[in-house]
Amino acid sequence: MSLTWLQQDHDTFPPLSEALPDGLLAAGGDLSCDRLLSAYSQGIFPWFDRDNPILWWSPDPRMVLYTDQVKISKSLKKTLRQKPYQITFDQAFSEVMQSCALPRQDSAGLEGGTWIHPEMVIAYSELHQRGHAHSVECWDGDKLIGGLYGIAIGRAFFGESMFSFARDSSKIALVTLSQHMADWGMPLIDCQLYSNHLASMGASEIDRNDFISEVTHLSALPSASMAWKVKPELCLAP
Incomplete structure (x- = not known):
């Protein structure tokens, strides 16, 4: 073919x-x-x-995370209760993308390249300016230490990339996003491809046809009116 x-x-x-x-x-x-x-x-x-x-x-298959099925380890729950970091939405989109674009080491300690090159940054920054792309930031004081970004269409969120400069910071960003999305009536995060990291947090693979059926339905729904505004009560350990 x-x-x-x-x-x-x-x-x-x-x-x-x-x-x-x-x-x-x-x-x-x-x-x-x-x-x-x-x-x-x-x-x-x-x-x-x-x-x-x-x-x-x-x-096919497609990796997804349902926002009401996030797995939070005991150690992460303890960290969440301590509230060591602050979470914000859409306060540093460009910085989050640039951090996600930095080269990373694989399990063997080898540094790899990045697929988030300038052309991608420009395109997704325009989506952000139009209200379609969003970022989640994890802060230690005024220092950005973790986060993620993706695209929201209707009631679906399509995750693109995440980064972590401190222990559990990207996990805290993902958990906080999931808790808010569940509150907004957004049940699904597209994780694209399998990863051990996401699987450990509750993501699973589903058949592509099932994924498309869900995404078609969710994307056609109106966006949640209060989405992308942080609720302090949703930033706590469940």
């Missing part, structure tokens, strides 16, 4: 059934706000490095 190449002036994606076994669906196109929103609402996301054209993916 040949790979579909998208044109810059046309944002229609091929059927998901045409995705390759690894989830690669199409290449080319652009990172305009309209195309990105169209992609996410169909369960498609861009993921590529500097040396490749824009690549569009829809893996």
Whole structure:
């Protein structure tokens, strides 16, 4: 099966059934706000490095985290009760993206590259300015020590990346986001691909068709009116 190449002036994606076994669906196109929103609402996301054209993916199975099924370890509950850090929403979107883009070491201690290059930062920053992309920040005083960002469409959140400069900081950001999303009537966080870290927090893989069915429904719902405003009572250990 040949790979579909998208044109810059046309944002229609091929059927998901045409995705390759690894989830690669199409290449080319652009990172305009309209195309990105169209992609996410169909369960498609861009993921590529500097040396490749824009690549569009829809893996099967799909990793998701339901906001009422987050697993919080005893040690993390203890940390949450101590409230060592402050959580904010949408206060440092650019800084969160730049932190997520920093090279990271793998389990063998080797430093890898990043797929969050300047073209991605520009595109998602525009989505943020239009109210579609959001960040969660974890602060130690005035120092940003952890966080995550993603796209919200309707009542679904599509997580993109997270970072941690201090123990449990990204976990605290994710738990706090999940608690708020549950309160806002947003039941699902798209985690895209399997990771041990997310699985340990309750994320699981589901069939792509089931994922698309849920996302299609949730994306069509109106956004929660009070979303992206921190409630102090939701920043405590459950």
